[in-house]
Amino acid sequence: xxxxxxxxxxxxxxxxxxxxxxxxxxxxxxxxxxxxxxxxxxxxxxxxxxxxxxxxxxxxxxxxxxxxxxxxxxxxxxxxxxxxxxxxxxxxxxxxxxxxxxxxxxxxxxxxxxxxxxxxxxxx
Numbered sequence: 255x256x257x258x259x260x261x262x263x264x265x266x267x268x269x270x271x272x273x274x275x276x277x278x279x280x281x282x283x284x285x286x287x288x289x290x291x292x293x294x295x296x297x298x299x300x301x302x303x304x305x306x307x308x309x310x311x312x313x314x315x316x317x318x319x320x321x322x323x324x325x326x327x328x329x330x331x332x333x334x335x336x337x338x339x340x341x342x343x344x345x346x347x348x349x350x351x352x353x354x355x356x357x358x359x360x361x362x363x364x365x366x367x368x369x370x371x372x373x374x375x376x377x378x
Contacts (some may be wrong), residue, residue, distance in 0.1 A: 272300040
């Protein structure tokens with residue numbers, strides 16, 4: 255409601271009722287609040303482009319934020335997890351036990367797959 259409040263206000267209150275509502279609101283306010291707008295009260299007109307600009311701004315912001323959340327955050331988490339594992343391995347003096355030469359590549363693949371997040375069909 256906080257993000258889309260201005261859109262709702264512009265599209266459902268300001269554009270349809272603005273020419274009647276805004277001059278009435280200005281007339282009930284104390285003159286000290288709107289002294290400079292009294293002269294412009296008769297020239298009030300609704301700006302329909304404001305809604306267009308707000309829709310474009312919210313749409314672009316939503317798309318950019320969604321792309322960063324879906325692509326950027328998992329990439330940074332995966333990169334950070336690998337770096338943390340390297341630092342911990344170096345701090346602990348390397349791996350505790352050595353794999354057999356013929357099983358090393360297989361075990362590395364299995365360890366990598368085990369470190370991946372759980373796959374769910376609903377995530378797609």
